[in-house]
Amino acid sequence: MLLLITTTSYPATDLGYLLHKHPDRCQSFSLSFGQAHVFYPEASEQRCTAALLLDIDPVKLVRGRSANLEQYVNDRPYVASSFLSVAIAQVFSTALAGRCKDKPELTQTPISLVAKISVLPCRGGEGFLRQLFEPLGYTVTAQNHILDEKFPDWGDSKYYTVELQHTLPLADLLSHLYVLIPVLDDDKHYWVDDDEVEKLLRHGEGWLRAHPAREAITRRYLKRQHRLTRAALAQLAEEDELDPDSAEETNAEEEAAVEKPMSLKQQRLNAVDAALKENGAKRVIDLGCGQGTLLRMLLKDSFFEQITGVDVSYRALEVAQERLDRLHLPSNQSNRLQLIQGALTYQDKRFTGYDAATVIEVIEHLDLPRLAAFERVLFEFAQPKTVVVTTPNIEYNVKFENLPAGKLRHRDHRFEWTRQEFQNWAKQVAERFGYTVQFQPVGLEDAEVGSPTQMGVFRHEI
Structure with a gap:
C-alpha cells in the first residue's frame, strides 16, 4: 500500500523537516506486520513528495494463530487499512504529534x-468518502476500480484511488488519515479495547466533535462495539456540554463593557444593516450569530425575506430563540427566521442559497490554522453574492481606558488584526475566490490608529 504526500508551499522541502525524514535518504522501518519504507520521488523547493510504502508480510499476519486459507488470501497487503494508520503513527510519530x-x-x-x-477501500462508496473528508475542507478526487477488467459485467469494486487536497497543518492531515482510513475500511487488524477510545478522542481533538458524521466515524472506528461507542x-457529548457557553457569556459581557462607552455594538449593527441593503440582500445568513443580536434587528425589518442564524453553541441558539420569542411578532414575520447549529469550519449544504452572509466579530475567535477551512466553507462552497465581515482593530485598543495594555478585547480571541493585516487577508481571500472587497471603518475614526472596528464587504464577481 502506498501513501503519497505532496506540497507546493515554498520551500516545499520543508516537508522533510515536518516529517523528520530527510529527502535525500530512503529509510526503512521494521513493523510487526512487515516493513515500511519512506522515500521522496521528488524534492525541490517548488514541489516535494514524500512516499510511505508498506510491504506487508502475509505470513506474519497469521503467525502463531490457527490459520485458514482466507487469512492468507485477502486484500490486506495491498489496500489502505488500519495497517497504514499504525505505520503513520509509528513512522511519522513526530509529525502526527x-x-x-x-x-x-x-x-x-x-x-x-x-x-x-493508491488503493483505498470505501465500504459505503464514494458518497461516504466525501461525507468524511469534505466537511473537513478537502477537495476530494476519487477514481473507482472495476472488479475485473476482463469481466466488466461484474461491476465496480469498493476500491478507489483517492486524492485529498487541502491547505492545513501537516499534523491535521495525518490525524484525519489516521482516524478515517480504518473508518472507510470498516475493519481493524488488532483487538479494539478501551485504549482505542482514548486514541480516537486524542487524534480527533479539534475536529471530530463538530463533524456531521461523528457517530458513524465513532462506531466504525471502534469496530461497532456498542459499549466503547457509547463511551x-x-x-x-460532554465536550458539547462543556462548550464554554457560560464563559463565553462572561467574556462577551467583558468585551461589551470595554466598547460600551462609544456604543460600538450598535454602530456595527447599523453598518452591517446598511451594507446588506445597499447590496439588495433579502436572504441573509448570520454565521456565528451568538445570542441573536443582529437577527433581532433584521427580523424587525420587512426588507429582509429570509433570515438564518448559525452557531456552534446550542446554548447560544436557545438564548437567541428566547429573545426572539419576546418580540411577539406575527407568525408571517417570525416564520422568516430559522436557527441551525453548525460549525463554520465544516462544509454544510444548509449554508448555500443566500444573497448575503454576515460574519460579525467571529473570525478572531477561530484558531489561525482553522481559518483556511472557514474561508473555503464560506467563499467557495456557500458562495453568497455578498459577505460582510467585521473584526476588531487591535491598533485602536490603546484608546480603551479600561483595557489593560497588551490585552485583547475578549478572552477567547485567538488574534486581533491591525488594519493592514485585515486588508491583506481580505484581499487574498477575494482574489482567491473571485470576489472584490471594499473596506469601511466602523466607529469614530482616529487619525493615528483608525476606527475601533474594521469592516470588509465582499462582492462576488459573476
Missing part, C-alpha cells in the same frame, strides 16, 4: 497538501 525540533513554527502553519492513496460519544 505536531512537533518539529528544527523548525517548530512550521507545525501550526497551513501549507498546501495533496495526499494520494466515546458520551465524552464527545
Whole structure:
C-alpha cells in the first residue's frame, strides 16, 4: 500500500523537516506486520513528495494463530487499512504529534497538501468518502476500480484511488488519515479495547466533535462495539456540554463593557444593516450569530425575506430563540427566521442559497490554522453574492481606558488584526475566490490608529 504526500508551499522541502525524514535518504522501518519504507520521488523547493510504502508480510499476519486459507488470501497487503494508520503513527510519530525540533513554527502553519492513496477501500462508496473528508475542507478526487477488467459485467469494486487536497497543518492531515482510513475500511487488524477510545478522542481533538458524521466515524472506528461507542460519544457529548457557553457569556459581557462607552455594538449593527441593503440582500445568513443580536434587528425589518442564524453553541441558539420569542411578532414575520447549529469550519449544504452572509466579530475567535477551512466553507462552497465581515482593530485598543495594555478585547480571541493585516487577508481571500472587497471603518475614526472596528464587504464577481 502506498501513501503519497505532496506540497507546493515554498520551500516545499520543508516537508522533510515536518516529517523528520530527510529527502535525500530512503529509510526503512521494521513493523510487526512487515516493513515500511519512506522515500521522496521528488524534492525541490517548488514541489516535494514524500512516499510511505508498506510491504506487508502475509505470513506474519497469521503467525502463531490457527490459520485458514482466507487469512492468507485477502486484500490486506495491498489496500489502505488500519495497517497504514499504525505505520503513520509509528513512522511519522513526530509529525502526527505536531512537533518539529528544527523548525517548530512550521507545525501550526497551513501549507498546501495533496495526499494520494493508491488503493483505498470505501465500504459505503464514494458518497461516504466525501461525507468524511469534505466537511473537513478537502477537495476530494476519487477514481473507482472495476472488479475485473476482463469481466466488466461484474461491476465496480469498493476500491478507489483517492486524492485529498487541502491547505492545513501537516499534523491535521495525518490525524484525519489516521482516524478515517480504518473508518472507510470498516475493519481493524488488532483487538479494539478501551485504549482505542482514548486514541480516537486524542487524534480527533479539534475536529471530530463538530463533524456531521461523528457517530458513524465513532462506531466504525471502534469496530461497532456498542459499549466503547457509547463511551466515546458520551465524552464527545460532554465536550458539547462543556462548550464554554457560560464563559463565553462572561467574556462577551467583558468585551461589551470595554466598547460600551462609544456604543460600538450598535454602530456595527447599523453598518452591517446598511451594507446588506445597499447590496439588495433579502436572504441573509448570520454565521456565528451568538445570542441573536443582529437577527433581532433584521427580523424587525420587512426588507429582509429570509433570515438564518448559525452557531456552534446550542446554548447560544436557545438564548437567541428566547429573545426572539419576546418580540411577539406575527407568525408571517417570525416564520422568516430559522436557527441551525453548525460549525463554520465544516462544509454544510444548509449554508448555500443566500444573497448575503454576515460574519460579525467571529473570525478572531477561530484558531489561525482553522481559518483556511472557514474561508473555503464560506467563499467557495456557500458562495453568497455578498459577505460582510467585521473584526476588531487591535491598533485602536490603546484608546480603551479600561483595557489593560497588551490585552485583547475578549478572552477567547485567538488574534486581533491591525488594519493592514485585515486588508491583506481580505484581499487574498477575494482574489482567491473571485470576489472584490471594499473596506469601511466602523466607529469614530482616529487619525493615528483608525476606527475601533474594521469592516470588509465582499462582492462576488459573476
